[in-house]
Amino acid sequence: MTEQEKEDKKEEIRMYMQLLEQECYIDSNKEVDYPPLALSVGTHTVSTREGKKEYPIRLGTLGNFSFISAPPKSKKTFFTSLLSAVYLKGELNGIGGDLRGHRDGKCLVHFDTEQGVWDCVRTFKRVRQMTGLNEDCYHTYGLRSLSYQERIEFIEYILFDKMGGENIGLVIIDGAADLVSEVNNLPESNLVSQKLMTWSKRLNCHITTVMHSNFGSFKATGHLGSILTKKCETEIQLELNTVNTDLVTVICKESRGVNFDNFSFKVNDYGIPVVQGDFYDILKPNTF
Numbered sequence: 001m002t003e004q005e006k007e008d009k010k011e012e013i014r015m016y017m018q019l020l021e022q023e024c025y026i027d028s029n030k031e032v033d034y035p036p037l038a039l040s041v042g043t044h045t046v047s048t049r050e051g052k053k054e055y056p057i058r059l060g061t062l063g064n065f066s067f068i069s070a071p072p073k074s075k076k077t078f079f080t081s082l083l084s085a086v087y088l089k090g091e092l093n094g095i096g097g098d099l100r101g102h103r104d105g106k107c108l109v110h111f112d113t114e115q116g117v118w119d120c121v122r123t124f125k126r127v128r129q130m131t132g133l134n135e136d137c138y139h140t141y142g143l144r145s146l147s148y149q150e151r152i153e154f155i156e157y158i159l160f161d162k163m164g165g166e167n168i169g170l171v172i173i174d175g176a177a178d179l180v181s182e183v184n185n186l187p188e189s190n191l192v193s194q195k196l197m198t199w200s201k202r203l204n205c206h207i208t209t210v211m212h213s214n215f216g217s218f219k220a221t222g223h224l225g226s227i228l229t230k231k232c233e234t235e236i237q238l239e240l241n242t243v244n245t246d247l248v249t250v251i252c253k254e255s256r257g258v259n260f261d262n263f264s265f266k267v268n269d270y271g272i273p274v275v276q277g278d279f280y281d282i283l284k285p286n287t288f
Contacts, residue, residue, distance in 0.1 A: 036062040037060070037102040039087060041097075057257070057259075059083075061206060064232075065196040065206065065208070066206070066233050067228050067236070069219075069235060069237055077123055082265065084138070086099045086100065088103065088137075094274075095130065097263055098260075098275075105167075106170070107168050107169060108172070109139045109141075111143055113144065113175055114174065114175060124138075141154075143155075143178070159171065169205050171205055173207065173209040174210045176210065177221065184222040185224075189222070193224075218237050220235075229254065233256050237251040247266050
Protein backbone atom coordinates (compact mmCIF):
# COMPACT_ATOMS: atom_id res chain seq x y z
CA MET A 1 0.00 0.00 0.00
CA THR A 2 1.40 3.38 -1.00
CA GLU A 3 1.66 6.34 1.37
CA GLN A 4 -1.19 8.04 -0.46
CA GLU A 5 -3.36 4.96 -0.14
CA LYS A 6 -2.60 4.84 3.59
CA GLU A 7 -3.59 8.48 3.96
CA ASP A 8 -6.78 7.87 1.97
CA LYS A 9 -7.62 4.94 4.24
CA LYS A 10 -7.05 7.06 7.35
CA GLU A 11 -9.34 9.73 5.94
CA GLU A 12 -12.08 7.18 5.26
CA ILE A 13 -11.81 5.93 8.83
CA ARG A 14 -11.87 9.48 10.21
CA MET A 15 -15.01 10.35 8.23
CA TYR A 16 -16.67 7.13 9.38
CA MET A 17 -15.81 7.93 13.01
CA GLN A 18 -17.35 11.39 12.58
CA LEU A 19 -20.59 9.78 11.44
CA LEU A 20 -20.52 7.44 14.44
CA GLU A 21 -19.85 10.41 16.72
CA GLN A 22 -23.02 12.09 15.49
CA GLU A 23 -24.99 8.92 16.15
CA CYS A 24 -23.46 8.13 19.56
CA TYR A 25 -23.13 11.58 21.16
CA ILE A 26 -25.51 12.16 24.05
CA ASP A 27 -26.05 15.66 25.42
CA SER A 28 -26.06 15.35 29.21
CA ASN A 29 -27.65 18.83 29.49
CA LYS A 30 -30.70 17.70 27.55
CA GLU A 31 -33.98 17.84 29.46
CA VAL A 32 -35.45 14.36 29.86
CA ASP A 33 -38.84 13.45 31.26
CA TYR A 34 -39.88 9.84 30.73
CA PRO A 35 -38.82 7.36 28.05
CA PRO A 36 -41.26 7.05 25.11
CA LEU A 37 -43.37 3.94 25.62
CA ALA A 38 -44.55 1.11 23.44
CA LEU A 39 -46.08 -1.04 26.20
CA SER A 40 -46.75 -0.49 29.91
CA VAL A 41 -48.46 -2.28 32.77
CA GLY A 42 -49.87 -0.35 35.72
CA THR A 43 -48.56 2.93 37.14
CA HIS A 44 -46.21 4.19 39.85
CA THR A 45 -45.83 7.52 41.64
CA VAL A 46 -42.60 9.54 41.53
CA SER A 47 -41.67 12.54 43.70
CA THR A 48 -40.42 15.45 41.59
CA ARG A 49 -39.60 19.12 42.19
CA GLU A 50 -43.07 19.93 40.92
CA GLY A 51 -44.67 17.43 43.28
CA LYS A 52 -45.75 13.83 42.89
CA LYS A 53 -46.38 12.53 39.39
CA GLU A 54 -47.89 9.27 38.22
CA TYR A 55 -46.17 7.45 35.38
CA PRO A 56 -46.88 4.20 33.52
CA ILE A 57 -44.62 1.31 34.52
CA ARG A 58 -42.66 0.56 31.39
CA LEU A 59 -42.78 -2.92 29.93
CA GLY A 60 -41.09 -1.75 26.73
CA THR A 61 -39.82 1.63 25.54
CA LEU A 62 -38.83 2.84 22.09
CA GLY A 63 -35.20 2.17 21.23
CA ASN A 64 -34.96 -0.92 23.47
CA PHE A 65 -35.74 -4.62 23.38
CA SER A 66 -37.28 -7.04 25.87
CA PHE A 67 -37.66 -10.78 25.90
CA ILE A 68 -40.04 -13.37 27.28
CA SER A 69 -38.58 -16.56 28.73
CA ALA A 70 -40.63 -19.59 29.72
CA PRO A 71 -40.66 -23.40 29.70
CA PRO A 72 -42.04 -25.16 26.62
CA LYS A 73 -45.85 -25.20 26.25
CA SER A 74 -46.38 -22.38 28.75
CA LYS A 75 -48.56 -20.24 26.43
CA LYS A 76 -45.80 -17.86 25.29
CA THR A 77 -47.49 -17.37 21.92
CA PHE A 78 -50.80 -16.56 23.62
CA PHE A 79 -48.98 -13.94 25.69
CA THR A 80 -47.45 -12.35 22.58
CA SER A 81 -50.98 -12.25 21.13
CA LEU A 82 -52.10 -10.39 24.24
CA LEU A 83 -49.25 -7.86 23.91
CA SER A 84 -49.95 -7.44 20.19
CA ALA A 85 -53.65 -6.77 20.72
CA VAL A 86 -53.00 -4.33 23.57
CA TYR A 87 -50.45 -2.44 21.47
CA LEU A 88 -52.80 -2.13 18.49
CA LYS A 89 -55.89 -1.19 20.52
CA GLY A 90 -54.32 0.79 23.38
CA GLU A 91 -56.18 -1.17 26.03
CA LEU A 92 -58.50 -4.16 26.14
CA ASN A 93 -61.31 -3.65 28.62
CA GLY A 94 -62.16 -6.89 30.39
CA ILE A 95 -59.24 -8.72 28.75
CA GLY A 96 -55.97 -6.84 29.13
CA GLY A 97 -55.99 -5.86 32.80
CA ASP A 98 -53.50 -3.03 33.44
CA LEU A 99 -51.61 -3.62 30.18
CA ARG A 100 -51.56 -0.56 27.93
CA GLY A 101 -50.31 0.08 24.42
CA HIS A 102 -48.81 3.40 23.37
CA ARG A 103 -49.05 3.09 19.63
CA ASP A 104 -49.26 6.70 18.45
CA GLY A 105 -50.29 5.58 14.97
CA LYS A 106 -47.29 3.32 14.39
CA CYS A 107 -47.31 -0.23 13.03
CA LEU A 108 -46.72 -3.65 14.55
CA VAL A 109 -44.58 -6.21 12.69
CA HIS A 110 -44.95 -9.79 13.96
CA PHE A 111 -42.57 -12.60 12.96
CA ASP A 112 -43.18 -16.24 13.93
CA THR A 113 -40.16 -18.50 13.38
CA GLU A 114 -41.52 -21.83 14.57
CA GLN A 115 -45.14 -22.51 13.65
CA GLY A 116 -46.49 -23.80 10.36
CA VAL A 117 -48.88 -21.81 8.20
CA TRP A 118 -52.08 -23.11 9.83
CA ASP A 119 -50.94 -22.24 13.37
CA CYS A 120 -49.51 -18.90 12.25
CA VAL A 121 -52.85 -17.93 10.72
CA ARG A 122 -54.62 -18.87 13.96
CA THR A 123 -52.13 -16.83 16.02
CA PHE A 124 -52.35 -13.71 13.86
CA LYS A 125 -56.12 -13.98 13.41
CA ARG A 126 -56.48 -14.18 17.20
CA VAL A 127 -54.98 -10.69 17.51
CA ARG A 128 -57.51 -9.30 15.03
CA GLN A 129 -60.35 -11.00 16.89
CA MET A 130 -59.18 -9.56 20.20
CA THR A 131 -58.99 -6.00 18.88
CA GLY A 132 -61.98 -6.07 16.55
CA LEU A 133 -59.81 -4.14 14.09
CA ASN A 134 -59.31 -4.85 10.41
CA GLU A 135 -55.84 -3.39 10.84
CA ASP A 136 -53.71 -2.65 7.79
CA CYS A 137 -50.79 -1.75 10.07
CA TYR A 138 -50.42 -5.26 11.51
CA HIS A 139 -47.79 -7.03 9.35
CA THR A 140 -47.40 -10.78 9.90
CA TYR A 141 -44.82 -13.30 8.66
CA GLY A 142 -44.04 -16.98 9.23
CA LEU A 143 -40.34 -17.83 8.90
CA ARG A 144 -40.39 -21.57 9.65
CA SER A 145 -39.13 -22.60 6.19
CA LEU A 146 -36.08 -20.29 6.24
CA SER A 147 -32.60 -21.00 7.57
CA TYR A 148 -31.44 -19.07 10.62
CA GLN A 149 -29.28 -16.78 8.45
CA GLU A 150 -32.17 -16.18 6.03
CA ARG A 151 -34.45 -15.26 8.93
CA ILE A 152 -32.14 -12.45 10.04
CA GLU A 153 -31.74 -11.22 6.46
CA PHE A 154 -35.50 -11.40 5.84
CA ILE A 155 -36.33 -9.48 9.02
CA GLU A 156 -33.91 -6.74 7.96
CA TYR A 157 -35.43 -6.71 4.47
CA ILE A 158 -38.97 -6.26 5.81
CA LEU A 159 -38.06 -3.62 8.38
CA PHE A 160 -35.63 -1.51 6.39
CA ASP A 161 -36.30 -2.19 2.69
CA LYS A 162 -39.99 -3.02 2.37
CA MET A 163 -41.15 -0.70 5.18
CA GLY A 164 -38.35 1.81 4.73
CA GLY A 165 -37.47 1.82 8.42
CA GLU A 166 -40.40 4.12 9.14
CA ASN A 167 -43.62 4.13 11.16
CA ILE A 168 -42.74 0.96 13.13
CA GLY A 169 -43.51 1.05 16.84
CA LEU A 170 -43.35 -2.59 17.92
CA VAL A 171 -41.66 -5.67 16.48
CA ILE A 172 -42.33 -9.16 17.87
CA ILE A 173 -39.95 -12.00 17.02
CA ASP A 174 -41.19 -15.37 18.26
CA GLY A 175 -38.54 -16.69 18.84
CA ALA A 176 -34.89 -15.68 19.18
CA ALA A 177 -33.40 -19.20 19.27
CA ASP A 178 -34.34 -19.68 15.61
CA LEU A 179 -32.01 -16.83 14.62
CA VAL A 180 -28.93 -18.90 15.54
CA SER A 181 -27.70 -22.36 14.57
CA GLU A 182 -27.37 -23.27 18.26
CA VAL A 183 -28.09 -21.26 21.42
CA ASN A 184 -24.59 -21.92 22.77
CA ASN A 185 -22.88 -20.51 19.67
CA LEU A 186 -21.28 -17.42 21.20
CA PRO A 187 -20.50 -15.41 18.01
CA GLU A 188 -24.01 -15.98 16.61
CA SER A 189 -25.60 -15.15 19.97
CA ASN A 190 -23.64 -11.90 20.17
CA LEU A 191 -24.71 -11.08 16.61
CA VAL A 192 -28.42 -11.57 17.40
CA SER A 193 -28.15 -9.43 20.52
CA GLN A 194 -26.40 -6.70 18.55
CA LYS A 195 -29.03 -6.89 15.80
CA LEU A 196 -31.82 -6.38 18.35
CA MET A 197 -30.05 -3.36 19.84
CA THR A 198 -29.26 -1.88 16.42
CA TRP A 199 -32.70 -2.48 14.90
CA SER A 200 -34.54 -1.03 17.91
CA LYS A 201 -32.37 2.10 17.96
CA ARG A 202 -32.39 2.81 14.24
CA LEU A 203 -36.12 2.17 13.91
CA ASN A 204 -36.87 3.94 17.21
CA CYS A 205 -39.17 1.05 18.08
CA HIS A 206 -39.46 -1.60 20.75
CA ILE A 207 -38.63 -5.23 19.97
CA THR A 208 -40.00 -8.15 22.00
CA THR A 209 -38.62 -11.61 21.42
CA VAL A 210 -39.19 -15.03 22.99
CA MET A 211 -36.81 -17.63 24.49
CA HIS A 212 -37.25 -21.00 26.17
CA SER A 213 -35.95 -21.32 29.73
CA ASN A 214 -33.84 -24.25 30.91
CA PHE A 215 -35.67 -27.30 32.24
CA GLY A 216 -36.23 -26.96 35.99
CA SER A 217 -34.98 -23.35 36.20
CA PHE A 218 -35.92 -19.81 35.19
CA LYS A 219 -32.69 -19.20 33.28
CA ALA A 220 -33.11 -18.62 29.53
CA THR A 221 -31.30 -21.26 27.46
CA GLY A 222 -27.68 -21.09 26.36
CA HIS A 223 -25.26 -18.27 25.71
CA LEU A 224 -28.04 -16.55 23.78
CA GLY A 225 -30.30 -16.43 26.84
CA SER A 226 -27.47 -15.15 29.05
CA ILE A 227 -26.55 -12.39 26.59
CA LEU A 228 -30.16 -11.26 26.10
CA THR A 229 -30.61 -11.13 29.88
CA LYS A 230 -27.66 -8.73 30.15
CA LYS A 231 -28.64 -6.49 27.23
CA CYS A 232 -32.44 -6.31 27.42
CA GLU A 233 -34.55 -3.58 28.98
CA THR A 234 -37.06 -6.04 30.48
CA GLU A 235 -36.98 -9.81 30.97
CA ILE A 236 -40.44 -11.29 31.43
CA GLN A 237 -40.77 -14.76 32.95
CA LEU A 238 -43.87 -16.89 32.38
CA GLU A 239 -44.55 -19.54 34.98
CA LEU A 240 -47.19 -22.25 34.80
CA ASN A 241 -49.28 -22.03 37.94
CA THR A 242 -48.99 -25.16 40.08
CA VAL A 243 -52.12 -24.39 42.14
CA ASN A 244 -54.48 -23.43 39.34
CA THR A 245 -53.20 -25.17 36.26
CA ASP A 246 -55.19 -23.09 33.80
CA LEU A 247 -53.33 -19.93 34.88
CA VAL A 248 -49.95 -18.58 33.75
CA THR A 249 -48.17 -16.11 36.03
CA VAL A 250 -46.34 -13.20 34.39
CA ILE A 251 -43.26 -12.09 36.35
CA CYS A 252 -41.03 -9.06 35.79
CA LYS A 253 -37.73 -10.88 36.31
CA GLU A 254 -35.42 -7.98 35.37
CA SER A 255 -36.05 -4.37 34.39
CA ARG A 256 -34.05 -1.18 33.86
CA GLY A 257 -36.99 0.67 35.37
CA VAL A 258 -39.58 -0.07 38.06
CA ASN A 259 -40.66 -3.71 38.15
CA PHE A 260 -44.34 -4.26 37.38
CA ASP A 261 -46.31 -6.43 39.80
CA ASN A 262 -46.87 -10.07 38.93
CA PHE A 263 -50.17 -10.90 37.30
CA SER A 264 -51.79 -13.94 35.70
CA PHE A 265 -53.69 -14.75 32.55
CA LYS A 266 -55.57 -17.74 31.25
CA VAL A 267 -56.85 -18.84 27.85
CA ASN A 268 -60.65 -18.83 27.84
CA ASP A 269 -63.00 -21.24 26.08
CA TYR A 270 -62.74 -19.21 22.87
CA GLY A 271 -58.93 -19.45 22.73
CA ILE A 272 -58.41 -15.83 23.89
CA PRO A 273 -55.81 -14.93 26.56
CA VAL A 274 -57.44 -12.95 29.36
CA VAL A 275 -55.73 -11.21 32.32
CA GLN A 276 -57.28 -12.46 35.54
CA GLY A 277 -58.46 -9.47 37.54
CA ASP A 278 -56.17 -8.46 40.37
CA PHE A 279 -52.57 -9.62 40.54
CA TYR A 280 -52.45 -13.26 41.48
CA ASP A 281 -50.82 -14.83 44.53
CA ILE A 282 -49.57 -18.27 43.58
CA LEU A 283 -50.06 -19.54 47.13
CA LYS A 284 -53.80 -18.80 47.12
CA PRO A 285 -56.37 -20.96 45.29
CA ASN A 286 -58.37 -19.36 42.50
CA THR A 287 -61.68 -17.90 43.71
CA PHE A 288 -62.99 -16.62 40.36
